Amino acid sequence: MDYSWIVEEFWENGFVVFENFFNPKLMDEYNTKILDHYGISPDWEHTDEFISKSGVEVIPWFPYREGKPYFDTIDKDKHFNAITDLILKDEWENLYCMMMFSKAGSVGQAWHQDCSPVDKKLYNLNRLVYTHDITEETGGEIVIFPKTHKAGMLPSGTPNEDLEGQLVLRPKKGTVIFLHGHCWHRVMPVKKDRISSNFRAVPKGTPEDITDVCVYRNMLYKFSTSEVLKERI
Numbered sequence: 001m002d003y004s005w006i007v008e009e010f011w012e013n014g015f016v017v018f019e020n021f022f023n024p025k026l027m028d029e030y031n032t033k034i035l036d037h038y039g040i041s042p043d044w045e046h047t048d049e050f051i052s053k054s055g056v057e058v059i060p061w062f063p064y065r066e067g068k069p070y071f072d073t074i075d076k077d078k079h080f081n082a083i084t085d086l087i088l089k090d091e092w093e094n095l096y097c098m099m100m101f102s103k104a105g106s107v108g109q110a111w112h113q114d115c116s117p118v119d120k121k122l123y124n125l126n127r128l129v130y131t132h133d134i135t136e137e138t139g140g141e142i143v144i145f146p147k148t149h150k151a152g153m154l155p156s157g158t159p160n161e162d163l164e165g166q167l168v169l170r171p172k173k174g175t176v177i178f179l180h181g182h183c184w185h186r187v188m189p190v191k192k193d194r195i196s197s198n199f200r201a202v203p204k205g206t207p208e209d210i211t212d213v214c215v216y217r218n219m220l221y222k223f224s225t226s227e228v229l230k231e232r233i
């Protein structure tokens with residue numbers, strides 16, 4: 001079978017979407033595991049300053065860092081990793097597996113790039129897996145600005161606003177999105193509790209802390225030290 005379209009589409013647009021990639025039964029099982037972890041009233045990990053300034057309300061969980069390799073059926077899936085091989089040309093490694101939870105009524109995530117695009121060769125690959133449907137009722141749509149992985153730095157400005165050319169996606173349960181870390185993206189306000197998961201990968205040799213500094217429209221933020229590295233006007 002010819003898979004060259006995957007590579008072409010990814011490198012042209014900065015992302016590629018696969019619906020019905022993982023089966024619903026597995027997604028239900030994983031969704032329950034993730035919800036069990038967060039419990040009924042999860043606490044924000046980030047500082048109040050970060051939440052108010054960034055316009056981001058998401059609680060991350062890194063299960064493999066806690067010795068909880070609960071999601072190997074995705075992590076080790078042959079097809080999932082074969083597509084990664086195609087996109088990253090065989091030379092890649094896992095960065096980390098991150099679960100993300102946003103409470104009903106929270107703001108989602110403002111426009112950002114997961115890492116600085118100053119050096120085009122240094123980037124992360126998001127491998128987003130959706131364990132439940134994102135609908136108009138749930139909110140929390142992912143918004144992607146196609147082709148911006150080639151557009152350099154996200155322009156400074158209002159952190160969370162509609163931009164002409166943006167694409168709003170409502171992934172269904174079992175959908176996978178491969179998304180370049182330099183491609184501008186955000187998450188719309190969340191109306192019902194929202195979960196998504198990211199099996200992040202990087203080209204081999206990429207620094208482990210590649211996603212430590214995130215580019216927002218109003219600042220560069222460093223997660224490891226919880227500090228605003230630079231204000232952007």
Ligand SMILES: [Fe+2]
Nearest residue numbers: 112113114185
């Ligand atoms: Fe992101």
